[in-house]
Amino acid sequence: MAALLYASRLPDSPYEIVLVASNDPDAGGLTVAEAEGIPTFALSHKGMTREEHDRAMDAAIRKAGAEFIALAGYMRILSEEMVARWQGRMLNIHPSLLPKYKGLHTHQRALDAGDEFGGTSVHLVTGDLDAGEVLGQVKVAIIPGDTEQTLAYRVKLAEHQLYPRVLADFVSRPYNRDWLLEQVRQRALALPEAEERPSHGAPGWRTGGNSGKYFAYFSDQHHGEQHIALIAKTSGQDELAELVERDPDAFYRPAYYGASGWVGVILNRPGCDWDQVDYWLQRSWRAVAPKRLTGLLDIADEF
The missing domain is CATH 3.40.50.170 (Formyl transferase, N-terminal domain)
Incomplete structure (x- = not known):
């Protein structure tokens, strides 16, 4: 002591x-x-x-x-x-x-x-x-x-x-970039046929194959922002605005991706909700994954 x-x-x-x-x-x-x-x-x-x-x-x-x-x-x-x-x-x-x-x-x-x-x-x-x-x-x-x-x-x-x-x-983990990235990486790569590929110098995850699309990015205080964040797809500008207005401590409009309706889920904050991170990763993945993959996940969810 x-x-x-x-x-x-x-x-x-x-x-x-x-x-x-x-x-x-x-x-x-x-x-x-x-x-x-x-x-x-x-x-x-x-x-x-x-x-x-x-x-x-x-x-x-x-x-x-x-x-x-x-x-x-x-x-x-x-x-x-x-x-x-x-x-x-x-x-x-x-x-x-x-x-x-x-x-x-x-x-x-x-x-x-x-x-x-x-x-x-x-x-x-x-x-x-x-x-x-x-x-x-x-x-x-x-x-x-x-x-x-x-x-x-x-x-x-x-x-x-x-x-x-x-x-x-240990108490610094919630603000440690490498630890936060590893948490997101493990969750993203656990999704079916997900693979990691850098995008503009930042870690990103997409569905597999040549036609794969990005479903998530990791932002480490890019464009002068104070946040370390998961960048995930929303349904559009209305939902993005609603999320940021409702809970500005958890969400923000990213400088580059926000124009396309992507939301920043803030990771470097006390009490980060990792269930919420899982939700946005899965939802964003579903938005771009082919139906043959989303159908398999739907079947798995039923059990």
């Missing part, structure tokens, strides 16, 4: 800590946080059900205005309800090279197995223990004569370096 806190004080940190919460009122991290002027919340879980305690923790976290949770030495299994509420926004650090050695006693298990390396992993929290997407890892060499304690000490040093870096990268 202290490593995350002090990293957040660096000039280029993309995150700030708004609350340090614990189920142990005597946790040392609370004392550090209070000394550094960070709000704290402590509530013992004794005498409470797991769900009751997690709801109280969740309420305190939301009241503080947090957008993400970084678990740091929080040694309680969270309720399914709590995990579901923060799905995709809760991180944890684990002292092994996942998927190896989930759970406890990771250092001794690595030593007993004769491994060359121990290490640490930062991962997303899911309903399965230590099973979420691994966001970053650091290997720590096992030295002849290592004990559980000596290996744990060096792994802890690695954790202090890894966690702040991974957290910073």
Whole structure:
């Protein structure tokens, strides 16, 4: 927790800590946080059900205005309800090279197995223990004569370096051009016979074959615009104008493509709705794809 806190004080940190919460009122991290002027919340879980305690923790976290949770030495299994509420926004650090050695006693298990390396992993929290997407890892060499304690000490040093870096990268994802492009690319290429071809120096996707037509483009602040966006087809100028007027935080009229009725779906914004991105990709693809392909997708949708 202290490593995350002090990293957040660096000039280029993309995150700030708004609350340090614990189920142990005597946790040392609370004392550090209070000394550094960070709000704290402590509530013992004794005498409470797991769900009751997690709801109280969740309420305190939301009241503080947090957008993400970084678990740091929080040694309680969270309720399914709590995990579901923060799905995709809760991180944890684990002292092994996942998927190896989930759970406890990771250092001794690595030593007993004769491994060359121990290490640490930062991962997303899911309903399965230590099973979420691994966001970053650091290997720590096992030295002849290592004990559980000596290996744990060096792994802890690695954790202090890894966690702040991974957290910073993760919270920056919604504004990272390469990450946003990869999300759009995977979704576009999942459509039947879609292929990627550059258009005016920008990534674009079209239906396959020599007669294929473009159904989407990726715009990285082109023509001086502030947005990173998916460019997709609408039914025309009336719908384009209606979308922009109704939700200007999600849609805009692109400088070049807008004249042809294409809409910009803004990606570099908090809480980007990826279901909405999927909708516009599929709808735009349907607008240009041959009937032999749209018919197959219609049949698949029925199931």
